[in-house]
Amino acid sequence: MLILAVESSCDETAAAVSRGREILSDVVFSQADMHAIYGGVVPEIASRRHIEKVSLVAEQALAQAGVSLRELDAVAATCAPGLIGALLVGANFAKGCAMALGVPFVPVHHIRGHIAAAYAAYPALEPPFTALVASGGHTTIIDVEDYTRMRTVGRTRDDAAGEAFDKIARVLGLPYPGGAALDRLAQQTEAQPYRLPRSHVADGEYDMSFSGLKTAAVNIIHNAEQKGERMDLPGMARSVAEAVADITVPRLISAALACGRDTVVAAGGVAANSVLRARLEDECCRRGLRLFLPPLRLCGDNGSMIAVQAYYELAAGNTGTLAQNCFATLAPDEQVSRA
Numbered sequence: 625m626l627i628l629a630v631e632s633s634c635d636e637t638a639a640a641v642s643r644g645r646e647i648l649s650d651v652v653f654s655q656a657d658m659h660a661i662y663g664g665v666v667p668e669i670a671s672r673r674h675i676e677k678v679s680l681v682a683e684q685a686l687a688q689a690g691v692s693l694r695e696l697d698a699v700a701a702t703c704a705p706g707l708i709g710a711l712l713v714g715a716n717f718a719k720g721c722a723m724a725l726g727v728p729f730v731p732v733h734h735i736r737g738h739i740a741a742a743y744a745a746y747p748a749l750e751p752p753f754t755a756l757v758a759s760g761g762h763t764t765i766i767d768v769e770d771y772t773r774m775r776t777v778g779r780t781r782d783d784a785a786g787e788a789f790d791k792i793a794r795v796l797g798l799p800y801p802g803g804a805a806l807d808r809l810a811q812q813t814e815a816q817p818y819r820l821p822r823s824h825v826a827d828g829e830y831d832m833s834f835s836g837l838k839t840a841a842v843n844i845i846h847n848a849e850q851k852g853e854r855m856d857l858p859g860m861a862r863s864v865a866e867a868v869a870d871i872t873v874p875r876l877i878s879a880a881l882a883c884g885r886d887t888v889v890a891a892g893g894v895a896a897n898s899v900l901r902a903r904l905e906d907e908c909c910r911r912g913l914r915l916f917l918p919p920l921r922l923c924g925d926n927g928s929m930i931a932v933q934a935y936y937e938l939a940a941g942n943t944g945t946l947a948q949n950c951f952a953t954l955a956p957d958e959q960v961s962r963a
């Protein structure tokens with residue numbers, strides 16, 4: 625089963641070719657440097673860049689896989705959630721290919737895709753398990769009952785973890801997207817000189833909140849600036865990363881145990897964070913849980929994760945018609961092809 629998949633939900637134009645859950649090629653064109661000038665993603669610019677690059681990344685993915693268009697069994701694209709104009713570019717491209725080739729079009733949920741990055745990395749991994757998906761737009765704890773059946777058990781009530789990392793990095797003067805740069809700073813120290821809040825959501829055991837953490841860090845940075853004091857940059861980076869791990873890891877582990885799972889997955893751009901990964905390894909080992917972390921290159925947005933999830937959606941009969949729409953928001957519990 626050969627699948628070409630396109631991902632264009634945010635600022636990466638990506639394509640991959642898979643055979644089953646095996647990745648044959650993976651091409652990512654990052655627009656990050658274009659958005660860095662503005663300190664964040666500008667949706668209109670993202671859409672325009674996607675339309676310029678989408679056919680190129682798809683051609684490269686096919687060439688690197690040594691697969692011709694005519695050999696494809698299906699063409700897939702991320703259809704939700706994400707920037708709507710950006711999603712429409714990838715979805716329309718994939719629909720056009722599917723129509724021309726006379727093969728199914730498979731709409732894929734982006735968060736399901738992030739989880740599927742773990743299938744691409746670990747051939748033996750199978751549901752059920754409980755997953756944390758943490759990225760620039762989402763922070764969600766999901767019980768994955770089966771490849772295409774899942775239930776959200778916890779989510780952020782305000783900002784995503786990646787948003788907090790990016791905003792704090794920006795106020796510290798680091799280039800966008802700042803999560804990875806903050807991580808490199810955090811690796812220079814184990815000290816946590818800044819006290820940052822770990823908010824609890826009173827009526828949601830597994831729900832999370834990051835806006836208090838973000839605001840507290842930004843206030844500390846602004847106060848230091850006003851007083852002319854030098855910030856301890858690695859100390860701030862470490863304090864933030866430890867706070868994010870304190871908020872996410874215990875909730876993920878409690879949710880997994882409550883769901884009766886012995887396996888845990890963490891995925892999404894923020895799952896590349898070294899402090900979070902180390903904490904997950906320690907805690908899962910202590911609790912006797914099996915942990916699957918995708919390698920760093922599969923944590924951020926990519927086409928492989930969409931191709932692998934598309935394989936399972938196709939197997940479950942979840943294909944889209946050529947009238948399939950895209951959605952800026954949609955829970956991973958929902959079926960994109962039926963939304």
Ligand code: KG4
Nearest residue numbers: 759760761786803807893894896897924925
């Ligand atoms: O999954 P992703 O590439 O795109 C979305 O779906 O949003 O995630 C991007 C997010 C950004 O907020 C970025 O700063 C963050 O992931 N990120 C990190 C690290 N690498 C990327 N955050 C913390 N530590 C990292 N090493």
Ligand code: ZN
Nearest residue numbers: 759893924925
């Ligand atoms: Zn993502």
